[in-house]
Amino acid sequence: xxxxxxxxxxxxxxxxxxxxxxxxxxxxxxxxxxxxxxxxxxxxxxxxxxxxxxxxxxxxxxxxxxxxxxxxxxxxxxxxxxxxxxxxxxxxxxxxxxxxxxxxxxxxxxxxxxxxxxxxxxxxxxxxxxxxxxxxxxxxxxxxxxxxxxxxxxxxxxxxxxxxxxxxxxxxxxxxxxxxxxxxxxxxxxxxxxxxxxxxxxxxxxxxxxxxxxxxxxxxxxxxxxxxxxxxxxxxxxxxxxxxxxxxxxxxxxxxxxxxxxxxxxxxxxxxxxxxxxxxxxxxxxxxxxxx
Amino acid sequence: xxxxxxxxxxxxxxxxxxxxxxxxxxxxxxxxxxxxxxxxxxxxxxxxxxxxxxxxxxxxxxxxxxxxxxxxxxxxxxxxxxxxxxxxxxxxxxxxxxxxxxxxxxxxxxxxxxxxxxxxxxxxxxxxxxxxxxxxxxxxxxxxxxxxxxxxxxxxxxxxxxxxxxxxxxxxxxxxxxxxxxxxxxxxxxxxxxxxxxxxxxxxxxxxxxxxxxxxxxxxxxxxxxxxxxxxxxxxxxxxxxxxxxxxxxxxxxxxxxxxxxxxxxxxxxxxxxxxxxxxxxxxxxxxxxxxxxxxxxxxxxxxxxxxxxxxxxxxxxxxxxxxxxxxxxxxxxxxxxxxxxxxxxxxxxxxxxxxxxxxx
Numbered sequence: 001x002x003x004x005x006x007x008x009x010x011x012x013x014x015x016x017x018x019x020x021x022x023x024x025x026x027x028x029x030x031x032x033x034x035x036x037x038x039x040x041x042x043x044x045x046x047x048x049x050x051x052x053x054x055x056x057x058x059x060x061x062x063x064x065x066x067x068x069x070x071x072x073x074x075x076x077x078x079x080x081x082x083x084x085x086x087x088x089x090x091x092x093x094x095x096x097x098x099x100x101x102x103x104x105x106x107x108x109x110x111x112x113x114x115x116x117x118x119x120x121x122x123x124x125x126x127x128x129x130x131x132x133x134x135x136x137x138x139x140x141x142x143x144x145x146x147x148x149x150x151x152x153x154x155x156x157x158x159x160x161x162x163x164x165x166x167x168x169x170x171x172x173x174x175x176x177x178x179x180x181x182x183x184x185x186x187x188x189x190x191x192x193x194x195x196x197x198x199x200x201x202x203x204x205x206x207x208x209x210x211x212x213x214x215x216x217x218x219x220x221x222x223x224x225x226x227x228x229x230x231x232x233x234x235x236x237x238x239x240x241x242x243x244x245x246x247x248x249x250x251x252x253x254x255x256x257x258x259x260x261x262x263x264x265x266x267x268x269x270x271x272x273x274x275x276x277x278x279x280x281x282x283x284x285x286x287x288x289x290x291x292x
Numbered sequence: 293x294x295x296x297x298x299x300x301x302x303x304x305x306x307x308x309x310x311x312x313x314x315x316x317x318x319x320x321x322x323x324x325x326x327x328x329x330x331x332x333x334x335x336x337x338x339x340x341x342x343x344x345x346x347x348x349x350x351x352x353x354x355x356x357x358x359x360x361x362x363x364x365x366x367x368x369x370x371x372x373x374x375x376x377x378x379x380x381x382x383x384x385x386x387x388x389x390x391x392x393x394x395x396x397x398x399x400x401x402x403x404x405x406x407x408x409x410x411x412x413x414x415x416x417x418x419x420x421x422x423x424x425x426x427x428x429x430x431x432x433x434x435x436x437x438x439x440x441x442x443x444x445x446x447x448x449x450x451x452x453x454x455x456x457x458x459x460x461x462x463x464x465x466x467x468x469x470x471x472x473x474x475x476x477x478x479x480x481x482x483x484x485x486x487x488x489x490x491x492x493x494x495x496x497x498x499x500x501x502x503x504x505x506x507x508x509x510x511x512x513x514x515x516x517x518x519x520x521x522x523x524x525x526x527x528x529x530x531x532x533x534x535x536x537x538x539x540x541x542x543x544x545x546x547x548x549x550x551x552x553x554x555x556x557x558x559x560x561x562x563x564x565x566x567x568x569x570x571x572x573x574x575x576x577x578x579x580x581x582x583x584x585x586x587x588x589x590x591x592x593x594x595x596x597x598x599x600x601x602x603x604x605x606x607x608x609x610x611x612x613x614x615x616x617x618x619x620x621x622x623x624x625x626x627x628x629x630x631x632x633x634x635x636x637x638x639x640x641x642x643x644x645x646x647x648x649x650x651x652x653x
Contacts, residue, residue, distance in 0.1 A: 183377055183379060185375040185376070185377045185378075185379035186379045186380075186381065188341075188344075188346050188373070188375065188379065189373070189375060189379035189380075189381075189437075189440075190381075191345075191346060191365075191366045191367070192344060192346075192366045192367065192371065192372065192373045192393075193367065193392065193393030193396070193440075193444075194365070194366070194367025194368075194393060194396065194397055195392070195393065195396050196396070199396060203381075203384075203392070204381045204383070204384075207382075207383035207384075208382055208383060
């Protein structure tokens with residue numbers, strides 16, 4: 001195929017801004033981050049190479065260990081609960097109910113709120129002296145206790161509750177689209193076969209909805225990696241360091257604690273973890289594509 | 293294998309204010325192959341779904357095998373069903389597609405295996421049992437769907453346009469297979485289609501439907517030879533029946549006047565005394581005969597178009613007064629466009645319809 005010089009030029013000039021952004025912002029900034037993590041940088045970046053010293057410090061840092069621990073708990077619970085609840089909501093809406101549009105909008109509404117707003121709302125709701133516990137006690141349930149957010153060992157689960165509340169609506173929308181794509185005649189065939197409804201969902205419908213589950217899981221997972229604002233708005237990492245998360249660790253050390261070297265080491269560790277998960281998946285995907 | 297009869301009494305079905313079927317009666321005998329034939333929207337699929345129990349009825353009764361199943365769940369009706377889109381369970385192997393329903397119904401494993409093996413052998417699926425539906429061709433998929441119905445050992449098999457998604461050649465192959473299956477099993481089958489060839493080739497009896505009403509219920513031969521009204525006459529048969537407007541005249545003998553031509557009706561079996569009134573003459577292309585020019589009952593027509601169809605040739609002609617019709621002739625005909633033919637309309641092959649009501653006279 002031969003293109004005239006003119007159209008080739010315009011194609012290149014159209015792609016150039018995106019290419020520059022790609023090179024400078026993503027690849028450039030990432031490489032620079034990795035390099036700084038290998039230096040002794042504190043408040044300002046320097047080029048004093050110290051090998052993996054920052055990583056050694058990082059792995060000895062209690063706050064980092066707690067952050068990693070928390071993100072694992074949050075990641076597993078948030079993704080699985082959001083998928084489960086989102087799917088169940090979609091199934092409920094798919095039963096040809098009345099006022100479907102309204103209910104769908106209500107379920108999807110939390111997703112239109114930022115994590116900061118979500119965090120604040122849930123902070124109030126979970127605050128023992130203001131929220132649910134207070135209401136229950138004022139109704140006469142004197143012994144009612146719901147103080148997860150002020151207890152170090154349960155604070156992270158409060159983030160899960162808020163995160164799931166926010167994301168379930170999105171999962172529902174994706175799942176509902178998947179459910180609506182199921183051929184009506186499959187349902188009829190299942191009825192003639194005498195299959196109970198739950199059995200149809202478990203054995204036939206869910207296996208058909210692999211693409212919907214994958215889409216939802218990928219979207220939720222990116223939300224896990226970049227989890228920052230919810231922790232800041234809801235608990236500010238507290239009580240103590242009980243609900244710290246890796247992204248917050250990086251931000252705090254970059255801008256408040258003036259320890260750029262440690263922050264970039266943490267950021268690089270996050271990057272490596274994500275790549276370690278995504279790369280095999282992408283490899284598998286392309287292999288699968290070739291086989292077809 | 294049991295063979296159930298199906299008895300439908302004054303069935304009424306509607307969606308909201310819309311009445312789809314009203315006071316419909318239909319009896320299907322045990323081992324009978326009944327085809328519901330009609331254009332889309334005529335209510336034939338609705339009727340089949342009602343028999344299956346997949347839609348609710350507003351009134352009337354449905355009896356299958358002597359049992360009132362009007363309000364029974366589909367699985368308790370002793371039916372099995374095959375769908376247009378195959379409706380296979382996509383993530384299950386062919387074997388699991390066929391066995392899953394039985395397994396959920398807690399049929400003993402040995403019995404399940406026996407039935408699956410039997411159905412697979414009958415439908416030539418034995419080598420495909422471990423495949424997924426996505427790895428099968430359309431014809432194979434529909435055979436699997438038929439297999440899934442067969443293992444239910446139902447009293448009645450329902451087919452909802454099962455061949456409509458297939459290409460012409462596969463459709464013809466599978467049609468023969470379904471007919472063979474019916475001959476072998478002797479099972480009761482109710483088959484919905486809009487394809488009149490399928491209806492004519494498969495059915496013991498055809499119910500031609502339009503507007504939620506069964507227009508005619510009879511053997512394929514009767515439906516083809518003696519349609520009760522113009523709708524049935526025009527819907528069944530390809531190439532289509534010719535319709536020639538004119539009027540009846542009673543002179544020394546009853547005759548049909550079409551413009552300047554007078555056609556003798558001696559030998560036509562009138563249903564009631566003919567009266568002198570406007571009427572429409574229907575005659576199938578293969579019943580029009582070429583004849584010698586000195587035949588007194590003949591008319592002459594000009595050839596306008598010749599359509600070779602392989603096995604025979606369709607010749608489009610026009611009478612002197614402008615009436616067009618087609619006739620079927622040998623494949624190796626010498627007729628050319630512009631020729632003048634002398635043709636005869638045999639009275640015993642005609643169908644006469646009232647001009648206003650469209651009913652057969």
